[in-house]
Amino acid sequence: QVQLQESGPGLVKPSQTLSLTCTVSGGSISSGGYYWSWIRQHPGKGLEWIGYIYYSGSTYYNPSLKSRVTISVDTSKNQFSLKLSSVTAADTAVYYCARGVNEDAFDIWGQGTMVTVSS
Amino acid sequence: EIVLTQSPATLSLSPGERATLSCRASQSVSSYLAWYQQKPGQAPRLLIYDASNRATGIPARFSGSGSGTDFTLTISSLEPEDFAVYYCQQRSNWLFTFGPGTKVDIK
Numbered sequence: 330q331v332q333l334q335e336s337g338p339g340l341v342k343p344s345q346t347l348s349l350t351c352t353v354s355g356g357s358i359s360s361g362g363y364y365w366s367w368i369r370q371h372p373g374k375g376l377e378w379i380g381y382i383y384y385s386g387s388t389y390y391n392p393s394l395k396s397r398v399t400i401s402v403d404t405s406k407n408q409f410s411l412k413l414s415s416v417t418a419a420d421t422a423v424y425y426c427a428r429g430v431n432e433d434a435f436d437i438w439g440q441g442t443m444v445t446v447s448s
Numbered sequence: 449e450i451v452l453t454q455s456p457a458t459l460s461l462s463p464g465e466r467a468t469l470s471c472r473a474s475q476s477v478s479s480y481l482a483w484y485q486q487k488p489g490q491a492p493r494l495l496i497y498d499a500s501n502r503a504t505g506i507p508a509r510f511s512g513s514g515s516g517t518d519f520t521l522t523i524s525s526l527e528p529e530d531f532a533v534y535y536c537q538q539r540s541n542w543l544f545t546f547g548p549g550t551k552v553d554i555k
Contacts, residue, residue, distance in 0.1 A: 376484075376492065376535055378544040389542050392449070425491055433539040434482035434497035436504075441491050 331356040333426050333439035341420075341446050347413040351426030351439060358407045359384045364429035365409045367400060369422040370441070377422075381429055382409055416446045450474050450540050452547035460555040467523040469550045471536035476516045480539040483512055483521045486549075487532045495534075496521060526552070 337349035351365070358365060366381035380390035382400045390398045399412040413420060423443050427435040451474040461467055471481065479499040484492035494503040496512035499519055509524040523530055531554050536547040 375548050376537070376546040378537075378546065391543070427491075431497050433480040434494055434503075434537070435484075435492075436494045436497075438491035438493075 331428065331437050333428065333437055335424060335426050335439045335442040337442060337444070339443055339445060341416055341444060342448050343417055343446055344415055347411070347416050347420060347424075347444055347446070349411045349424055349426075349442065349444070350408050351410070353407045353409075353428075357404075358402060358409065359404050362430070365400075365402065366427045366429050366435060367411045368425045368427055368435070368438075370425070371422045379411065379413075379424075418446050420444070421446045449543070450477060450538055450545055452536055452538055452545055454534075454536060454547040454550045456550060457548070458551045458553060460553055461526055462555045463526050463528055465526050467521075467526055467530070467552055469521040469523075469534055469552075471514075471519040471521070471547050473517045473519075473538055475540075477538040477540050479515050481512075481514070481519050482537045483510075484535045484537065485530075485532045486535065492535060523552075 332354045334352045341347045364381040367379040369377050380400050382388045382402050397414045402409040423441040425441045426439045428437040430436045453472045455470045481499045483496040486492040495506050495510050500512045511522045513520050533549045533551045535549045
């Protein structure tokens with residue numbers, strides 16, 4: 330079955346760019362009908378949708394993060410990536426990649442990766 | 449931005465009891481509402497999509513209802529593994545928001 334796995338640095342310095350990659354296994358990221366998403370969870374808090382990308386390359390971002398977020402896809406590697414620029418301590422969170430389906434839900438999630446912003 | 453409110457914040461129940469969780473949207477989201485279960489240290493798990501459809505592999509004791517602005521997740525008889533945090537989530541204009549969560553703990 331389809332599985333997602335996040336990877337990337339667990340520690341990022343303030344003002345730098347956070348970069349994470351999600352590797353999709355067990356299925357093709359180019360399969361239509363899915364939107365490949367990033368979602369984060371601040372420590373002890375709720376969930377915040379960051380944005381998503383269609384296999385075609387179309388993207389949608391959370392307006393509150395839009396100026397700092399870029400999500401891209403590499404179909405040859407079956408991966409999609411997140412870049413979040415100018416990070417601060419407020420960006421410290423567990424970052425999840427997830428697959429969106431049925432136009433309104435996320436049915437498969439990665440295990441999550443903790444990213445700490447600190448000097 | 450559509451804001452989701454969940455109530456109660458905490459629900460203390462015993463195994464075998466019925467749990468009723470509420471999610472209210474600040475404006476209509478039609479039926480574009482999903483429910484998730486999250487246990488400590490784990491990723492959320494999709495339970496319900498389109499307000500009332502159970503996701504693959506989800507037991508029949510979980511059910512969802514509602515449309516527009518008011519939604520309910522019902523767990524008909526709590527099993528020990530059901531004690532967790534539950535989030536609702538909506539999609540409107542291709543933007544997504546989550547509710548703050550309801551924690552179901554053991555009484």
